[in-house]
């Protein structure tokens with residue numbers, strides 16, 4: 001079943017790196033030596049694990065080889081898994097909706113096409129299934145189709161949505177929505193925003209304005225700023241995280257499209273560089289292809305993938 005968490009973990013494990021076993025042809029029959037470690041380094045970099053994390057992992061494995069702790073490929077795989085887990089386990093921090101902050105305001109930001117609106121649809125369903133009342137704010141007033149896309153998710157999930165005409169000030173839309181959510185005693189307000197390049201400073205300023213305007217109603221809002229990153233963008237995702245963090249102060253990351261890339265290792269690079277909580281991951285376009293980040297299932301997916309038909 002789509003909402004079954006075990007089903008989601010299986011999908012995560014099958015779909016990271018498209019379920020292809022990127023180490024399968026590397027390890028069998030090989031001696032654990034410097035040449036193998038060098039090949040492994042190349043694979044980690046190709047999977048977008050990043051220079052910093054790869055260097056750290058390799059240094060640890062090198063020490064283990066010198067101490068003759070890695071007798072065979074299985075031992076190496078285990079050590080590699082432990083090293084990856086040590087980096088990503090600390091960022092497995094679920095989003096906790098504080099009931100004392102009501103409405104709990106989640107502002108969703110990111111570059112064009114990263115998966116913001118889809119994430120909002122999936123998250124709205126998840127929160128609603130947990131028994132919370134949810135409202136959506138159509139803060140992407142830039143694209144006319146954006147409101148309709150969000151409305152479709154709102155209707156599918158049976159949650160209300162606040163919108164204005166195309167071209168309206170997104171800060172005004174989100175402000176109105178917070179007032180409406182308050183009046184209706186809504187638990188969680190999720191605000192969509194237009195995609196923007198992290199290099200467009202006036203659009204980054206617009207995000208800061210949305211946050212500023214929200215604070216007129218609630219000094220603690222937004223309670224969560226979710227940055228949605230497309231895993232397929234590789235190292236560019238790191239630059240995006242840096243810029244959004246500076247512009248608005250990201251409190252959590254959603255990594256989407258882990259199903260559509262052979263570079264799912266970028267999550268490790270992001271965890272290593274920023275240490276920001278990874279709240280959710282997306283492994284497909286359907287509502288059920290979304291769940292809280294699970295470090296162990298993710299590392300298993302990298303190193304010991306399940307076939308797609310198991311998911």
Ligand SMILES: Nc1nc2c(ncn2[C@@H]2O[C@H](COP(=O)(O)OP(=O)(O)OP(=O)(O)O)[C@@H](O)[C@H]2O)c(=O)[nH]1
Pocket residue numbers: 110111112113114115116117118119140146193194195196228256257258259260281282283284285
């Ligand atoms: N395969 C896959 N596709 C996804 C995932 N998340 C989103 N998508 C798809 O990515 C495309 C863009 O998603 P949107 O949610 O519209 O992205 P957005 O960030 O709102 O885009 P803009 O509003 O244009 O900035 C859509 O076709 C989604 O179905 C995912 O986890 N996996």
Ligand SMILES: [Mg+2]
Pocket residue numbers: 116117118140146192193195
């Ligand atoms: Mg959108």
